[in-house]
Amino acid sequence: MLSDLAAILGDGHRAKLRGYLAWVLTFGVLQGVAAALLVPVLRQLLSGELSAALGWLGVLAVVVAAACGAPYVQAMKAFEVALGVITTMHERIGDHVGALPVGWFTGEKIGRLSRVVSSGTVMVGGLFAHLLTPLLAGVVTPATIALVTFAFDWRLAVAMLVCAPVLHVLFTWAGKLVGKGEELSDAAAVTAANRVVEFARQQRTLRAFGRGAEGHKPLDDAITEQHTVGRRAMWLSVPGILAGGFGTQLAFTALIVTGVVLALGGSVDPVSLIAVLALAARFTGPLAEVSALSGAVRMAHNDVRRITAVLAEKPLSEPEVPAPLPRPGEIELDGVSFEYTTGKPVLRDVSFTVPPRTMTALVGASGSGKTTVTRLIARFWDVTGGTVRVGGADVRDQRTEDLMAQVAMVFQDVYLFDDTLEANIRVGRADATEAEVREAGRLAGVDEIVARLPRGWASRVGEGGTSLSGGERQRVSIARAILKNAPIVLLDEATAALDAENERYVRDALRTLMNRSTLLVIAHRLPTVVAADQIIVLHDGAVAERGTHPELLAAGGRYAAFWAERNRAKGWRLTVGR
Ligand SMILES: Nc1ncnc2c1ncn2[C@@H]1O[C@H](COP(=O)(O)OP(=O)(O)OP(=O)(O)O)[C@@H](O)[C@H]1O
Numbered sequence: 001m002l003s004d005l006a007a008i009l010g011d012g013h014r015a016k017l018r019g020y021l022a023w024v025l026t027f028g029v030l031q032g033v034a035a036a037l038l039v040p041v042l043r044q045l046l047s048g049e050l051s052a053a054l055g056w057l058g059v060l061a062v063v064v065a066a067a068c069g070a071p072y073v074q075a076m077k078a079f080e081v082a083l084g085v086i087t088t089m090h091e092r093i094g095d096h097v098g099a100l101p102v103g104w105f106t107g108e109k110i111g112r113l114s115r116v117v118s119s120g121t122v123m124v125g126g127l128f129a130h131l132l133t134p135l136l137a138g139v140v141t142p143a144t145i146a147l148v149t150f151a152f153d154w155r156l157a158v159a160m161l162v163c164a165p166v167l168h169v170l171f172t173w174a175g176k177l178v179g180k181g182e183e184l185s186d187a188a189a190v191t192a193a194n195r196v197v198e199f200a201r202q203q204r205t206l207r208a209f210g211r212g213a214e215g216h217k218p219l220d221d222a223i224t225e226q227h228t229v230g231r232r233a234m235w236l237s238v239p240g241i242l243a244g245g246f247g248t249q250l251a252f253t254a255l256i257v258t259g260v261v262l263a264l265g266g267s268v269d270p271v272s273l274i275a276v277l278a279l280a281a282r283f284t285g286p287l288a289e290v291s292a293l294s295g296a297v298r299m300a301h302n303d304v305r306r307i308t309a310v311l312a313e314k315p316l317s318e319p320e321v322p323a324p325l326p327r328p329g330e331i332e333l334d335g336v337s338f339e340y341t342t343g344k345p346v347l348r349d350v351s352f353t354v355p356p357r358t359m360t361a362l363v364g365a366s367g368s369g370k371t372t373v374t375r376l377i378a379r380f381w382d383v384t385g386g387t388v389r390v391g392g393a394d395v396r397d398q399r400t401e402d403l404m405a406q407v408a409m410v411f412q413d414v415y416l417f418d419d420t421l422e423a424n425i426r427v428g429r430a431d432a433t434e435a436e437v438r439e440a441g442r443l444a445g446v447d448e449i450v451a452r453l454p455r456g457w458a459s460r461v462g463e464g465g466t467s468l469s470g471g472e473r474q475r476v477s478i479a480r481a482i483l484k485n486a487p488i489v490l491l492d493e494a495t496a497a498l499d500a501e502n503e504r505y506v507r508d509a510l511r512t513l514m515n516r517s518t519l520l521v522i523a524h525r526l527p528t529v530v531a532a533d534q535i536i537v538l539h540d541g542a543v544a545e546r547g548t549h550p551e552l553l554a555a556g557g558r559y560a561a562f563w564a565e566r567n568r569a570k571g572w573r574l575t576v577g578r
Contacts, residue, residue, distance in 0.1 A: 001297075001300070004308055008088075008311065010092075013084060016080065016081055017081060020080075020128065023070060024132065025140055026074075028136060028137040028138075028141045030063055031140075031286075032142070035279065036149065036279065039275040040275075041053055041057055041275075046274060046275075047271050078133055082127075085121075085128060086122060092311060093116070096315060101381050102380035111190045111194040111197070113310065115186075115193065116310055120306055123300050123303045124300055137286060155258065159258040160283055166247065166251075167251055170244055170247040170291075171290060174239075175240070177240035178240055180233075182295075184233050184236075188226040191225070191226070195219040199216045240295065241292075248288045248291050252283075259280065316379065323398060326392040327392030329356030329391065330518065331360075331388075332353045332387075333377075333388055334386050337384050338372060338385075347373065350373065350542065352536050352543060354518055356518050357514075357516070357517065358519070358533040359519040360519070360520050360534045360535070360536060361528055362520065363523055365562075369540075373538070374520065376388050377490060378404075379395045379396070391406055407488045407489075408488070410490070410491040411477070414476070414477040416473055417461075418460060418462055420459060421450060421453075421458075421461060422434075422438075422457040424476050425476060426483070428480035429483050429484050440480075443479070469502075471501070471505075474506065475505050475506075478509045486517060489517045493523055493525055503525065507527060507528075523535075529549055530549045534546065537559045545558055
């Protein structure tokens with residue numbers, strides 16, 4: 001575990017870690033020597049040799065004084081190391097997670113990450129602050145006692161050394177059982193926590209279906225499972241805990257019996273026997289503590305492993321030297337295939353080019369892969385096969401910041417921060433002037449929202465933008481994209497969020513964006529499709545057709561059938577155009 005930790009912490013912490021360990025070892029040895037010194041002290045006292053006893057007492061006093069000072073220094077070092085470890089782990093996890101593909105951030109992974117960052121790192125820090133000191137001292141002190149005992153009675157020392165491996169096996173077994181139980185409970189706790197968050201977030205949906213007050217089955221199930229697993233984990237740990245305690249008592253009894261047998265055989269005098277018994281008690285005391293702590297240490301080790309697992313997740317590769325961008329504003333998919341789950345292709349051999357400052361509409365049935373195409377352009381995932389080029393260069397040969405500087409996104413799941421409208425638009429470009437922010441807001445129709453709200457531009461939007469409607473949120477998102485003024489805009493028209501008024505703003509904004517950027521639009525409205533320079537029809541993850549609206553209608557293929565069906569169902573909003 002310590003080598004795992006050293007690998008997480010890096011070179012900067014090695015010296016501090018070594019300093020701390022040196023103090024813990026010193027403390028353990030001093031305690032062992034102090035315990036062993038009881039033998040000559042008691043021997044001399046009980047045999048009436050006062051002056052010799054005083055000499056040994058003097059030595060004992062010096063060792064005890066040193067053993068009392070050592071914990072203070074070592075506790076200071078332990079807390080220093082613990083705080084450093086927590087901070088470093090937070091920094092390393094933060095840096096690493098920031099470089100992972102966006103696709104990594106699923107609900108389950110986010111739940112685990114938040115647990116690892118909060119309780120996991122604190123548990124590992126606590127390892128230094130509270131656990132390692134008694135644990136290491138609990139091993140070093142008895143080892144010192146056993147070695148020093150050779151000077152008084154080699155047979156008793158051998159008895160002590162025989163106990164050690166037996167106890168080691170027992171404690172390791174006990175720790176493993178506790179660790180296994182903790183792994184089970186941790187998985188159940190993460191699931192339950194995710195379900196609680198889901199339950200809280202989905203209150204509107206649940207209430208809409210009359211399920212707000214009564215239980216939510218997935219949550220109930222997760223809590224019941226957590227309870228069941230908790231009981232199983234408890235029962236799993238009990239035998240180990242009992243065996244650890246029992247083993248320690250057994251070792252103590254074995255040492256006493258050895259001492260008594262030696263005394264009865266006449267090879268140890270009664271005075272030495274008393275001293276030896278005191279030594280046996282001091283030998284097993286720290287071991288009992290090790291037994292009690294072995295489970296907690298195993299749990300901390302599990303946390304170290306979970307942190308290592310997060311740090312082992314493969315980040316997006318970043319080139320040392322970014323590739324030049326020979327064709328600014330151009331998007332090209334060249335034989336792209338992709339699968340979220342191995343063996344389940346979502347895109348197959350998709351190829352198309354969006355020339356600079358043109359508009360391409362992506363259409364296709366739900367699940368045909370439209371959103372996935374835009375995600376690959378923004379490199380939320382890396383392609384499984386083929387190449388995505390932005391600005392003429394493979395996205396994998398570009399630094400994330402360079403790629404993101406070229407692309408603005410307006411997606412269905414717009415996230416607004418719990419801040420003012422103005423601050424939310426400024427996310428598009430942090431150094432924009434107030435006039436630029438307001439102009440972008442005006443072009444996207446946000447000024448109309450501002451005019452209705454009592455605090456105007458300074459109105460807060462609530463967490464995730466909950467105080468705005470879906471269409472209003474989308475307008476803020478469009479304003480961000482306009483403000484960013486990126487060469488490429490990826491936009492999802494998101495029919496659900498659009499009433500007639502919002503639709504008008506989206507159309508106007510599209511016109512603004514069209515004049516200055518390359519547009520790839522997941523199109524749901526006929527005017528967008530008709531205005532597009534090129535329409536790509538996706539079917540089951542492949543390009544089924546490509547052309548302009550009149551060309552595709554004339555071809556009488558999938559698009560023409562799709563259009564006729566939508567037209568019949570009035571799915572295309574032909575009437576809203578001004
Ligand atoms: N994060 C994900 N993990 C696994 N599968 C996914 C993920 N996102 C999408 N998919 C699957 O990939 C396929 C294509 O989804 P995608 O969202 O790209 O389609 P779409 O054409 O945009 O659909 P819609 O119009 O309904 O938004 C679907 O079968 C979907 O279930």
